[in-house]
Amino acid sequence: GAGVxxxxxxxxxxxxxxxxxxxxxxxxxxxxxxYRQSLGQGLEFLIYFQGNSAPDKSGLPSDxxxxxxxxxxxxxxxxxxxxxxDSAVYLCASSPDGAxxxxxxxxxxxxxxx
Amino acid sequence: TQLLEQSPQFLxxxxxxxxxxxxxxSSVFSSLxxxxxxxxxxxxxxxxxxxxxxxxxxxxxxxQFGDARKDSSLHITAAQPGxxxxxxxxxxxxxxxxxxxxGPGTSLSVIx
Numbered sequence: 001g002a003g004v005x006x007x008x009x010x011x012x013x014x015x016x017x018x019x020x021x022x023x024x025x026x027x028x029x030x031x032x033x034x035y036r037q038s039l040g041q042g043l044e045f046l047i048y049f050q051g052n053s054a055p056d057k058s059g060l061p062s063d064x065x066x067x068x069x070x071x072x073x074x075x076x077x078x079x080x081x082x083x084x085x086d087s088a089v090y091l092c093a094s095s096p097d098g099a100x101x102x103x104x105x106x107x108x109x110x111x112x113x114x
Numbered sequence: 115t116q117l118l119e120q121s122p123q124f125l126x127x128x129x130x131x132x133x134x135x136x137x138x139x140s141s142v143f144s145s146l147x148x149x150x151x152x153x154x155x156x157x158x159x160x161x162x163x164x165x166x167x168x169x170x171x172x173x174x175x176x177x178q179f180g181d182a183r184k185d186s187s188l189h190i191t192a193a194q195p196g197x198x199x200x201x202x203x204x205x206x207x208x209x210x211x212x213x214x215x216x217g218p219g220t221s222l223s224v225i226x
Contacts, residue, residue: 004156035216042118042202042218043157056213091156100147100206100214105156 002026004106006092012112013082021077021109025094032075033103034067035091043091049075050098082113116141118203118217126223130192135220137186137203144206146186147214148177151200193224 005024013019025032030051035043045059049069060066064082069075079086090109095102119138127133137146145164149157161170163179163186170177174197176189190197200219207213 033213043204043216045213045215048213093156100145100204101159101162103147103157103159103214105158107155 004092004094004104006090006106006109008109009107010110010112012114015084015113016081018078018080019082019111021079021090021111023075023077023092023094023106025073025075025092026104027073029094029096029104030072031095031098032069033093033095034075034077035093037089037091037108039088046077046090079111082111084113087111087113116143116205116207116215118205118215120201120203120217120220122220123218124221124223126225127193129194129224129226132189132191133193133222134187134189135201135222137188137217139184139205142183144183146179146183147204148186148188149202149204151202151219152198157200157202190222193222195224195226198222198224 004026007022011019032049034046036046037043047060047067048056064080067077091105093103093105121136145162147162148160150160151157161172161177163177166181166183168179174191178187200221202216202219204214204216207215
């Protein structure tokens with residue numbers, strides 16, 4: 001597609017439930033990133049996929065968080081047993097080659113855990 | 115640890131005024147990016163500065179990269195309500211060029 005697409009745009013879930021967030025990057029972009037943005041805060045790096053390399057998971061805050069990228073395209077971020085502190089906007093970005101000048105962000109998924 | 119700090123955190127000004135926001139670090143960055151984020155949207159890249167002392171202009175926005183490549187500023191001339199948003203600076207990590215860290219942002223509100 002023309003841009004990075006994220007779904008759902010909003011998600012309200014009960015504490016303890018699992019959620020899946022989806023990111024559809026720009027076609028041909030080899031690099032894909034997930035960031036988390038809490039209210040009024042900057043972006044916190046979560047995970048990075050580049051081509052067929054093993055993902056960089058160094059930013060995942062706990063083992064309740066996981067992500068996969070199928071076929072070098074669509075990515076899913078899964079949060080298990082959600083907690084209230086997981087409430088945030090989850091942003092996905094893609095880049096043609098990983099260069100920092102080339103990030104295109106999606107509109108994000110606003111996750112609210114009640 | 116590489117960190118980016120931004121100031122001020124919040125800024126509310128009248129339409130037509132000028133303003134400057136700052137991005138600072140104790141670390142050297144090979145480049146810095148500026149993004150603007152509007153409510154409900156993802157950040158949109160405005161500019162990348164690469165060379166120490168570099169000045170780039172984008173209409174009413176002027177970006178400067180410090181000589182030592184540790185700081186940057188964004189100056190807006192004659193601000194308009196459409197400039198309202200969160201301004202984020204970002205730069206690549208030392209250890210991994212293709213991973214970027216972000217500052218906390220400056221939230222700008224331009225009142226008509």
